[in-house]
Amino acid sequence: MPKNNKFAPQEKTGYPIMNIIEIIQQGVIKGIKSLYGADITAEQVTMNSTRKEFEGDYTVVVFPFARLARKKPDQIAEELGEYLVREVAPVEKYNVIKGFLNLSLSEVFWRGFLSGMYQDEAYGRQPANGQKVMVEFASPNTNKPLHLGHIRNILLGWSSSRILEAAGYEVVRVQIVNDRGIAICKSMLAWQQYGQGATPASAGEKGDHFVGDYYVLFEKKLREEYKGWQQSEEARELFEKKAENGQGEEAFFNSFKNTYFNEYSRLGAGAKDMLLRWEAGDEATVSLWKQMNDWVYQGFDETYRRLGVEFDKLYFESDTYLLGKDAIRKGLEKGVFYQKEDGSVWIDLTGANLDHKLVLRSDGTSVYMTQDIGTAQKRYQDFGVDKMVYVVADEQNYHFQVLFEILKRLGEPYADGLHHLSYGMVDLPTGKMKSREGTVVDADDLIAEVVEEARKNTADRDTVSGLSEEEQEAVIRQIALAALKFFIIKVQPRRRMVFDPKESVDLQGQTGPYVQNAYVRVQSVLRKGGEQDLSPAADYNRIEPQEKEMLNMLHAFPGLIQVAAEEYDPSGIANFCYDLAKAYHRFYHDLSILSADTAAAKAFRLQLSQAVANVLQHGMNLLGIEMPERM
């Protein structure tokens, strides 16, 4: 194989390989000018890949030129087609159907394109652009294990960060860990009262689940306590006095629950007291808090490891929850904020189609927004990033609109680079996930489940029987995670999605393993015939439609990465990988590779196979999905 000139086309096309679309667009612009004397911009030249039921590679839509040329679309298309064939070298043929101009590129062009890229593992990756972007994702609370919702978040965050890297950015991956507050105090109190010194090790349980169990236990004990209290004199009197007209006992006590926790409950008082002592820095409390959080982190780390993600830096809310007050003070001086008589500080965002928003309470303490302002500033100080992406569910859309507007008005240097990667909640076929009803899908359980399913399906295959047990286990894990990840990532983020556990473990059809299988097929072919000289590919002169389809897709891949990065949307990459895998499966079925008719065909198809495998691996890698060599 010609290793030393991988980027150079083997045949002279007369044009750089990558910009064929732009070249055609320029040709169209010149053509319109010379044929009709009109000036148009590249923007006005709409080009698509030709639909596969028609002949051609690219299609120019000529309707928009009808007015300029004062001719019928069909006639324009004819004239323009003739012009392009004459003036733009790679364009070899054209045909016109109903006002659409279909252009076919020469085989010379396609051979040159393929031979130039098929060994390039970095094909599609943009050179560094000198910009730095921070991606925040995961960001769990430390009182409960991760669940399906976190998985969607993590997969989106991870794949987006990979895609941004491929688009040329330097990426910093962070999360903010919500490690403080009343929730973790509930777990702490429950552990203190009922735990009898148990540890994750002694209980044989993962740390995050261990701590989560105490949170659940707290809620259970609280409910019991509340139920008992409802029989008391005090409760009866309150019910008589405060129940609204016609309000039943049950309805009343349901709505009273919060007040009960805050004002009557022994456990509630205990948890709140715990929080106060934590805030005061009480040593015993702080050390218990550290201990429990440590357990949780060990559990989280394990889950992240299973998912194959990692972070460059963790921010902890216990460090950041007091940040932002300075910014408020400065903003107040600059007149960005205003103060009410009671001392609370606000911002008027009605000009930006938003509302008035509180940024500091009357007692001078922070709210969520205050922290987020401070944290953004801190992150900029820490890393000097040009952009920040927040992967957070769509219930916080309004919050981020407000946050970004505030940062803009404060004149933050990164304010134009802020993006909320908002995604819809994950529903189950039975409806919403509700922790109270125990319908939350636990992340670790889910992973274990898909691995089991993959194991069952791998058991009776001799394709992997030659591998060691360890290697087999790795393959099973790769397949399982591919199924799970692909299932989630293929859906556009903004959509609320239905997660059917049964479908997520499917290994057939539009799935991760289907894509892996295409890759594995290529590897199998290459093992048998990849060691040869592929230069005869230059003589291949009858590119089949199945081959052309893949060449077109391969050519589109770099642009797709760009779009995915600009839109912060990995779903397009997933769907592309599926389409490419499908095209390869068809090609593989219809045409012979190793026993092709000619040496040229064989060499060309081996190049093509290798190119497809590279791009599939690269594309799936952007989604955080690994490719096995056998499966």
Next chain:
RNA sequence: GGCUCCGUAGCUUAAUUGGAUAGAGCACCUGACUACGGAUCAGGAGGUUGCAGGUUCGAAUCCUGCCGGAGUCACCA
């Protein structure tokens, strides 16, 4: 109620951002290896893109109004 997002085949979802006959997968039916891996391929059936108007050569996509669903409008996080 105000604002935002979403309604596409029975189910899960695409549609190159206004382009050609709305494309896949699952499930259902029928077929395909003495061939490079059948976790595959081919075919069938399944659609008034929630409804009604409008904009134009052309609308799932843009505008208006309804209908249905979700989220959000805290000195909560």
